[in-house]
Amino acid sequence: MSTRKISISLLIICLIAWSCSKDNSQKATMLIFGGTIYTVDSLVTVEAIATKDDKIIFTGSLEEAEEFKGKDTKLIDLEGKTMTPGLIEGHGHFMGLGYNELNLDLMNTTSYQAIVDAVAERVKLAKPGEWITGRGWHQSKWDSMPAETVHGFQTHHLLSEVSPDNPVYLRHASGHAGFANEKAMEIAGLINLSIDGVKEYEVEGGEVLVDASGKPTGVFNERAQSLITQHIPERTPESDIKAFDLAVEACHKNGITSFHDAGIPRETIELYNKMKAEGKMETRIYAMLTGWDGDLLNEWFEKGTMIDQDNLFTIRSVKLNCDGALGSRGAWLLEPYSDRPDHFGHETLPMEFVKKTALNGLVHGFQVCSHAIGDRANREILDRYEIALNKYPESSKDHRFRIEHAQHLHPEDIPRFAELHVIPAMQAVHMSSDRPWAIDRLGEKRIKEGAYMWQTLLQSGVPIVNGTDVPVEPLNPIASFYASVSRKTLKGLPEGGYEPEQKMTREQALKSYTLDAAYGAFEEDIKGSISVGKLADFTIYNQDLMTVDEGDILDTKISMTIFGGKVVYDSSN
Incomplete structure (x- = not known):
């Protein structure tokens, strides 16, 4: 040839x-x-x-x-069936979700007696001296209040009667207050304090509620919770792994493929790295470093961000807890609470630290995400952000600083989000759960002019990152989607919705759970929409939540979740 x-x-x-x-x-x-x-x-x-x-x-x-x-x-x-991009939980607590599955879940309790009964059942299974912990109660959501209350909260006596030999600590649904029995307070050395003695134990940014005789009622607000929680035994590596696995499973069942984890300590960072190395990271986690640990922040500022090329575990943001919750009257207000005229809530983190962290964030490339529910907290944080952004204009071109919750705003501060390019991360389901009683805290004027201002913020030109703040609320994204477009409680009330002019359209609501949530984490180029080149994360529903009657939205179920091109949940199996 x-x-x-x-x-x-x-x-x-x-x-x-x-x-x-x-x-x-x-x-x-x-x-x-x-x-x-x-x-x-x-x-x-x-x-x-x-x-x-x-x-x-x-x-x-x-x-x-x-x-x-x-x-x-x-x-x-x-x-x-209907498919969308994989849903993104825009603000939650991943390990809190997992531990809520392990511990006493009080999310659906409707009275103080229901809490007492749940603890009584757990006492039967516990050894004497063993701590009983749980989360999820919310006094403003109960059908009725007990005869004995202090500042709108129950007292510990009924709880203590059913748990004399077991210390009990039950976190409020918001996580911003807790409820201890007598045994727990005895361990903490608090039960016999006079009112003067209690003052010696007050924590800056917190409050120990006491009765008329000066004895603690069992309710510990904001940072005062540490008086009890420091005595609760540490979590174990085994329980952490179990909680992690339960959280991943819960995400799959709810169609969640990515999760913005709002504030994690160094121990959780180690756990997530371990889970990733073992191939168990089947939810993409965008983690915020906890601002409670200044040393941790300084370490990360020095070494820089961790943007995962595998798109599984990224750290490039910081979470600051700057006030409390509305339900526990911890939200920091410009004017006093309507139902407690001597009280303005709590500044739980010094604003000077917010300013310092915002400056460090810009210098070192970290996004700053600050928890703010009350109008004063929101204003103070916007002020500190503005100082930092003005000082480093070159680093401010795409900072994407966030305010987590942005639940109650003074009308003058609403346009500042767009002006400063600050992203509000707002959990629509909070409106559904809180609005019926929030009007008691703030009064009609403040509610109508500045609470849950979704459409006004969207029209000003900023995206909204949606979510549930799990375990404050259940992880269910359908409930938050329904609240977004209806402005109603999950019972369908009131007709027409609360402040209906602030409803999101269905397109806006879906985007807040997908592309806008991805934008809130600098990840819109890899997720949030179904586009060539993006990650193969999808959520499949039993019906079209974009077209079904509003009253049928809550009947929507997750049929399948696809993560990284693999089916990780199938309701038919």
Whole structure:
């Protein structure tokens, strides 16, 4: 054979090999079709998508998608169901979610007696001296209040009667207060204090509630909780791993593929690194460093951000807890509480520290996310952000500083979010849960002019990051979506919704759980919409939550969750 013929033969072989390799590289590992697929790119719908490994490689018509089908392609027929990008929990507490599954869950209790009964049952299973802990009670959501109250809270006596040999500590649903029995207070050396003695134990930014005789009622507000919690035994590595696994499972069941974890300590960072190394990180975590640990912040400022190339565990933000919750009257207000005229709430973190952290954040490339519920807390934080942004204008071009909750704003401060490019991370379900009683705390004028101002903020030009603040509220994103578009309680009240002019459209609500939430974490280029090149994270529903009657939205169930191109939850199994 001549040299020329050999060369041509080799060229043909190479062309065939190249063609085959190209075809193989374009074959999808998963093809999804047969339902309504919302891409969230201008709310466009497509017939089908194709993924290869953990990335999207095609969106468009089913006919075109067929070209990506190979012999090993997994086919998922939606059978009329609806799919969106994977939902992003924009503000929650991942380990709190897991431990809520392990400990006493009081989320659905409707009276003080229900709490007492739940503890009494747990006492039967506990050893004498063993701590009983839980979370989820909220006195403003009870059907009735006990006969004996102090500042609108129950006292410990009924609880102490059923748990004489077990210290008990039950966190308020908000996490900003706690309720201890006599045994727990005895261990803390508090039960026999006179009113003067209690003052010696007050914690700056917190409050020990006492009765008329000067004895603690069992309620510890804000930072005063540490008087009790410092005596609760540490969590174990085994319980941490179990809580982590339960949190991942809960995310999958609720269609959550990414999670903004609002404030983690160094121990949790170590745990997450371990879970990732072991291949157990099946929820993408965008973590905020806890601002309670100044040494931790300084360490990270020195070494810089950790932006994970595997898109599983990223650290580039800081969480500051600057006031309390409205339910516990810890939110920091410009004017006193309507139902407690001598009280303005609590500044739980010095504003000078907020300013210092904002400056450090800009210098070292960290986003600052500050918890603020009351109008004074929001104003003070915006003031500190503004000082920092003015000092470092070059570092301020894409800072994406956030205020977590931004629940109650003075009308003059609402436009400042857009002016300063500060992102409000607001949990719509809080309005649904809190609004019926929040009017007692703030009065009608403050509620109508500055509370839960979603549409006003959106129209000003800022995105809203949605979520649930789990375990403050259940992780269920459908409930928060419903609250976003209806402004009603989960019982469907009132007709027309509270302050209906502040409702989100369904498009805005979906975006707040997907693309806008991704933007709030600098991740809009890799997630938040169904676009070629982005991560293959999807949430599939039993019905079209974008078109069903408003009254039927809460009937929406998660049918399937796909994470990184793999089915991690299927309700039919």
